[in-house]
Amino acid sequence: MILPAPEKKSQIGSDTTIGRTSFSTFPAAGGPIQASAVRFRRRLLAGVGPLLCWLLAPISAGVTSFLLGFSPEAARSLKLDALYPVGGYSRYIDTNEGFEFVYPESWLGDQTLLYRAAGKAERALDPPPLGGGGGRRRNVNEPAVAFGPPGSTGELNVSVIVSPVPIDFSIEAFGGAEEVGEAIVGTMTGSGKRPDVKGTLMGCSLREDSVRMVKYYELEFVVETSVFRRHNVAVCCVRKGRLFTLNAQAPESVWPQFKSQFYTVARSFNLV
Incomplete structure (x- = not known):
């Protein structure tokens, strides 16, 4: 950012202009x-x-x-x-x-999700329905939040999904970091149920928070179909019956440009 140059001090008897109004500075009188x-x-x-x-x-x-x-x-x-x-x-x-x-x-929040969150906050102030039934719940596959560059098509973004899982669910039950990475990529790409979608794990590591007792599995993978190839960086963790998944994705063509940013985003993800 270029800071504005310091203004010159006005001399006695000179005119100092502020906006459209001109003030004259005169010698002090008693x-x-x-x-x-x-x-x-x-x-x-x-x-x-x-x-x-x-x-x-x-x-x-x-x-x-x-x-x-x-x-x-x-x-x-x-x-x-x-x-x-x-x-x-x-x-x-x-x-x-x-x-x-x-x-x-410079990235902006997904407007649809922001409007929905605002509506959810407003509905929370309403009295409960007489029938006792709750309102419409958010789809478990719908992001809790998403950000992307202004004017983009949506292929380049970062989002977080929070899904309910059994209270005793444990990611480490799948094995080591690599086994966990393969299992997560397989789940994200349909576990072979969609032959037109291919997921390839590029790397996986484990980050532990000993204070909050949370294990973060950070993985990098590529998703390919007949029409696109996307590079992804994801972070997965579990706490109290909820699975948290942060995923940042970019078209393979621009991956080198956003690689460093995606790593920074992934390392910053934490439960609070």
């Missing part, structure tokens, strides 16, 4: 004239102060983001990136589902 000048300055500041705060807010936000960029790791550890972008990323925190991750600061 007595009643000085008192009147003081009252005028106070009134001017009282009237213009709120306007200046509103006008300078975007500049202040930009400067704050710029300063936070000097120490991105420290800022992220304090979760300041939930307020301002840090190092090119913003943080999304879902306190309802209990997860968080960072995403490229």
Whole structure:
């Protein structure tokens, strides 16, 4: 970001222009004239102060983001990136589902999901139906949240799905990291039920959180069909009967461009 050049101080007797209004600066005078000048300055500041705060807010936000960029790791550890972008990323925190991750600061949230979430929050304020039945529940295969570049077709995105599983479900029951990766890729691609879809595991690793007792399986795989080839980076974990799956996907043609960003997104995914 290019910071504006410092303004030159006005000389006595010169004109200083602010917006469309021109103010003349004069030598200070004593007595009643000085008192009147003081009252005028106070009134001017009282009237213009709120306007200046509103006008300078975007500049202040930009400067704050710029300063936070000097120490991105420290800022992220304090979760300041939930307020301002840090190092090119913003943080999304879902306190309802209990997860968080960072995403490229220029990406936008899926409008359909945002509107649906807003409607869900509004319905939560309504009294329960007389029949005792609940409202429409979100499809388990529908993302809880999704982000992508503005104006894109949807092939390039990052999303999180939260699915119910048996309370005693354990990912590590499938075996080591590689076996888990193969099982997850097989599930995502239909486990052979769709012969036109092929999934290839490129790598898998395990990241453990000893404080929250959560194991994160990070995997990279490619999905191919007769019409597309997509590169994916995913993170899977389980807690209290819920399976969390973060998946970032990109067309193979642009994968090298977003590879580093996808790794950053995957490493940032945590349960809260």
